[in-house]
Amino acid sequence: MAGTTLDDLRLAAREAYIFTLPLVEIATTRARGQAAGSPMNVFGHMRRLADHKARAVTTPNNDTFYSTAQVDLSAGPVTINLPATGDRYFSLALMDAYTNNFAILGTRTTGPDGGTFTLVGPRDAADGPNVVRSPTDHVWALARILVDGPHDVDAAKAVQHGLSMQGPAVDFPGPFAHRGAPWPEYFETAARLMKLNPPQVSDRAMLARMAPLGLDAFNPARFTAEQAEAIEAGLAEGRKASRSSGLGGDQFIDGWSYPSARLGDFGQDYVLRAAIALAGLAALPPVEALYMRAEGHLPRALLDGNRAWRLHFPADRMLPVNSFWSLSLYEATDDGQYFFTENPLNRFAIGDRTEGLQHNADGSLDIWIGHADPGEERRANWLPAPAGPFALFMRAYLPKPELLDGAYRLPPITEA
Known part of the structure; x- marks a missing residue:
């Protein structure tokens, strides 16, 4: 020029x-799915919770089953059937090719009764009450289905089985x-x-x-x-x-960072959009799930697993959510991504649904974090860490207004 x-x-x-x-x-994620035999315009169901072996997408959660579909609307609409979910948390995030959540179907938006929806591309003439229009032909549909502990696996799978998609058979060019x-x-x-x-x-x-x-x-x-x-x-x-920011942003308040209001629907905040694609691909908008990251003393705000840490919730200051909360621990890769780390409890997150979680006599709650076993009295509330750097992310699903508007702040992580 x-x-x-x-x-x-x-x-x-x-x-x-x-x-x-x-x-x-997203194209890389799509290619992995195709290499594993997942066709376009069809849901693939992950019927086990993510663990330390899950490396397909950065910063996975350990609370929900995932169901995923890579969609191509260039050949015509697809039909999405949502199951009835009752009181179970469920969301189907519909992301355009640039990772914006242009629609979320599920508990918060469409309710517990399920339904049938038509997903159309930007040039399709279809219209109607259950028509969802995408701004791009390529869409990533990612469902999260709450699994409320080992006893709930079969029931969660039954809900997952009711999620389906029908559309034209297409091949994605690569x-x-x-x-x-x-x-x-x-x-x-x-x-x-x-x-x-x-x-x-x-x-x-x-x-x-x-x-x-x-x-x-x-x-x-x-x-x-x-x-x-x-x-x-x-x-x-x-x-x-x-690599300059991520799920929680760069500013910390009482030892925690809070996400931008633009998370998940980025507008013209291209740097945030790129950072999330790298460190938190497919993150939900704050109104659906609020992601907060603990501040560490090591480079990249990481913490040291060789030291013992404590998160203390006073009885009257529990996390205000309409669904559930979960604290996840990750090892960090050199290129800025995060994955679960192997540990003796096979525990990758701890939260308000953790089986056997013990509250103190006054109703407060302590979570113990570190590589060393904190002992029998504290083990039920232990989140094991590697013997080295790690990152902590808190997820609050369907946060209440006081958490969204900043009236409530998480207590800091302190050395035990």
């Missing part, structure tokens, strides 16, 4: 990486590069995904900043060696920016 400087190219590459990382992460690919491969993939899922008109300002890369007709061979170096530098800046 005439008049394009090296700084223009560097900035364009930085912005383009940030803008397209969610597209690439292969696609991953987020760590060299810049020519990465941006070639990004350009193809943007053609399949055109950005919204509200993205025009960002697209103008990306224009020097020419993603609308991407040709890496047209750049000189000097220009390629500038693009590579911009890509590195984009990768760094995408």
